[in-house]
Amino acid sequence: MNCEEIIRLISGYLDDDIDDLMRDMLERHFEECERCLSLLHTMEKTISFSRELNKRKKVPETVIRKVYWEVRIRYKK
Numbered sequence: 001m002n003c004e005e006i007i008r009l010i011s012g013y014l015d016d017d018i019d020d021l022m023r024d025m026l027e028r029h030f031e032e033c034e035r036c037l038s039l040l041h042t043m044e045k046t047i048s049f050s051r052e053l054n055k056r057k058k059v060p061e062t063v064i065r066k067v068y069w070e071v072r073i074r075y076k077k
């Protein structure tokens, strides 16, 4: 799995919306890839913050899109 695929799966991972095999693959990737691990932490923070604001279980699509956008900029540097 490459980083692009991981990024696409992270929101599902945080929402507990992927199967165990995928979860395993992601966790293995996070152990090896500092970039994706720091992205995971960024998303965790952003998502828990927006959850508190919205008192909702699911993360609004706009929040996820915003994080992706920030990530894309960071990856380009």
Ligand SMILES: [Zn+2]
Pocket (backbone or CB within 6 Å): 002, 003, 006, 029, 033, 034, 035, 036, 037
């Ligand atoms: Zn990665």
